[in-house]
Every structure is written in structure tokens, then in C-alpha cells.
């Protein structure tokens with residue numbers, strides 16, 4: 001139960017949603033765009049997040065699109081993760097999505113909610129970072145499309161009143177060889193330790209990580225190190241570790257040393273698998 | 279100022295009018311406004327599955343859903359599943375001890391069987407990992423599920 005009151009709005013169009021946000025702002029009300037809402041409700045219950053209103057985006061048709069158009073896969077922000085898994089248009093995304101929380105929770109957790117969330121894992125963003133996807137966002141200035149690399153820097157850098165509508169991915173990336181491994185310290189359903197996702201593009205491996213630092217990321221420096229075919233696997237992995245872009249997490253789910261130990265093994269597993277493929 | 283609002287909810291085949299705060303979770307509304315106390319408050323954090331209900335044919339944890347999100351959908355709670363085959367199988371297989379988790383398990387299994395009449399072991403495991411039983415009746419629960427799956431695939 002939320003201790004505070006909320007106003008609830010469910011606009012049918014992008015324009016109505018943005019208008020609603022700014023009308024509320026004029027009344028000094030803090031509104032949050034609401035998709036699956038699981039994180040908003042769990043953080044709200046603990047008073048770690050406060051708002052005066054939520055704007056539910058699940059009736060906006062663009063946010064529910066999941067289809068191919070002009071050789072691109074359009075994935076709407078309000079799609080539930082189980083829907084994405086069941087349709088399986090994007091196998092790497094299905095693989096990553098399937099590892100988020102549990103099946104019933106994934107009926108409610110949405111793509112947009114996961115990638116824009118406050119909880120630092122945000123694993124569903126990894127496939128899009130690897131595939132150089134584009135992001136469609138809307139705000140006061142209307143709708144715009146930009147490269148994910150421009151907008152995502154650890155988290156989506158959205159301006160006030162902006163929200164994520166869709167992620168667009170070139171179809172050619174979707175069929176490329178991939179591997180994605182999520183490691184947990186305990187059991188199959190425990191909290192995640194790290195997730196490493198990789199795709200092979202033109203004989204070069206790309207890597208993206210979640211749970212290693214306090215934000216998900218893709219690092220070209222780490223990729224350069226890991227793709228040095230003339231060096232031993234051990235050296236490649238060590239040099240990649242030297243280029244981790246921020247402090248490695250050291251928390252109750254796993255110490256820094258343990259995370260690095262798991263990272264080494266996971267990278268070795270993925271590289272061996274993908275370099276073995278033609 | 280946020281007013282309470284009156285909304286209709288279609289629960290177990292009946293339209294019920296409730297006066298709620300938009301901030302109320304579906305779990306709170308079912309229990310406190312409609313006296314449907316079968317869905318249980320466990321973790322209230324989306325982790326345990328004790329509060330599971332079916333909304334529009336999909337199983338959700340009602341502690342992480344606002345009641346207003348369920349307007350226009352058919353809601354099924356454990357009270358709406360009287361004498362279902364899975365409920366009978368739970369009794370036959372002694373698939374509970376304290377019973378606190380039982381409504382959540384039964385609802386989830388019901389939703390699973392509505393979607394997959396003959397689910398694989400992997401699918402059953404994936405779906406049921408959403409529910410936690412503190413009394414660890416897992417083996418008996420598995421027995422109950424398999425007995426219903428076998429029966430429906432024989433038919």
C-alpha cells in the first residue's frame with residue numbers, strides 16, 4: 001500500500017500524455033510516467049519514491065507495438081517482458097528478458113520500465129546497446145529519434161517530461177550469433193550478480209554488462225581488448241578488466257573480487273562459444 | 279487534492295462497485311473493500327506470489343498492481359475457483375501445510391493450464407518459480423500439478 005495519495009491518468013496518445021505531464025507540473029504536481037509500475041509501487045511503498053500522479057502509458061498504441069517495419073524491429077516501451085519472450089522476434093532480447101525477476105512478475109514488468117528503472121540492473125537495455133539501436137522518445141518538443149548511445153549513459157538521460165516510446169533495432173543484428181549469461185550467487189532465482197551479453201558482428205565480438213558496476217554499459221575499450229585475436233584469452237580478459245569504466249560493485253550480492261572472478265569465467269565461456277562459431 | 283473514486287471491478291463474474299484511492303493496490307481493494315481475503319499479503323514486494331490473481335487471463339501479483347489498472351478486465355481470485363481440478367488435486371496430494379501460499383500457487387497453476395494444457399516440466403518450473411512456500415511443500419505441489427496435467431492430457 002502506498003502511504004501517499006496519487007492521481008492516475010491513462011492517456012490514449014503521446015500528445016495527451018505529455019500535455020498531462022506539463023499540466024500537472026503547472027499545478028506543482030510531480031508526475032511519473034507509469035508502464036508496468038512494479039518498481040514505482042515497490043519503491044513508493046517504502047517511501048523511496050514520491051509522486052503526486054502517475055501517467056499510465058499502456059493505452060498508447062505506439063508503446064505497444066512489436067513488429068518489423070522497414071527492416072527494423074519496433075519494440076514498444078509498454079510491452080511486458082513475457083510478451084516479448086513469447087513472440088521471440090529478437091532472440092537475444094528474449095534470452096535476457098527471461099532472466100529478469102520471475103514469470104508472474106514479468107507479466108507486469110515492461111521493457112520501458114526495466115530499461116528506465118532506478119534499480120541498477122536494467123538488463124533489458126543490453127541487447128539494444130549491442131545492436132546500436134535507436135530510441136524514440138517524446139516530450140515537450142514532440143517526438144524524436146536518436147541513437148541509444150547518445151541517450152543512454154548508464155541510464156536514459158531524459159529531459160523533464162520526456163518518456164520512452166520505442167526502441168528500434170536493425171533486423172540484420174537480430175539474426176547475428178549471440179550469447180548471454182546471467183550469473184547468480186545462489187539458486188536459479190536469486191538476485192543477479194552479473195549479466196554479460198555478447199553478439200558477433202563481422203567477426204568481432206561486442207559485449208555489454210549489467211551488475212558489474214552500478215549501471216549497465218557497453219565499453220569499446222573492453223571490446224578492443226577482448227578482440228585481440230593474437231593474444232591469449234587470459235591476457236585479453238585481463239586487459240578488458242583493466243578497462244572496466246567504473247568501480248566494480250562490492251555489495252551483499254557479491255564482493256568485488258567475487259564479481260571479477262565470475263566475470264573472468266563468464267567472458268571465457270562466451271568467447272569460447274562465439275569464437276567457435278563460423 | 280486526490281479524491282476517492284468509484285470504479286467498477288469485474289470480480290469472479292460479478293460487477294462490484296468500489297470506492298478507492300487511485301493509490302490503492304488491487305490486493306488491498308480485494309481484501310479490504312470486497313472482503314475477498316483469499317489473495318494473501320506476503321512480502322508486498324512482488325517476490326512471494328501469495329497475492330496472485332488472474333486479470334484478463336494473465337496472472338499478476340496483486341500487490342504490485344493498482345486496482346485502477348484492472349478496470350475493464352475480468353478478475354479471478356481464488357474465491358472464483360471453487361472446486362477446480364487443481365484445488366482438488368492440492369487436497370488429494372496434501373500440497374500444503376499452513377496453506378498461506380496455497381491460493382497464489384493455485385491461481386498461478388490455473389493460469390498456466392489455461393494457457394498450456396500440456397506444459398513441459400521446464401514450463402511448469404518457470405511459472406511456479408514465481409511462488410514461494412515457506413513450509414516447503416514443493417514436492418507435494420509438484421505431485422498435484424502433475425496429476426492435473428496428466429489428467430488433462432489424457433482427455
Ligand code: FES
Nearest residue numbers: 320321322327341
Ligand atoms: S505479497 Fe505480493 S508477491 Fe508477495
Ligand code: FES
Nearest residue numbers: 375377411412413
Ligand atoms: S504451505 Fe505454508 S507457506 Fe506454503
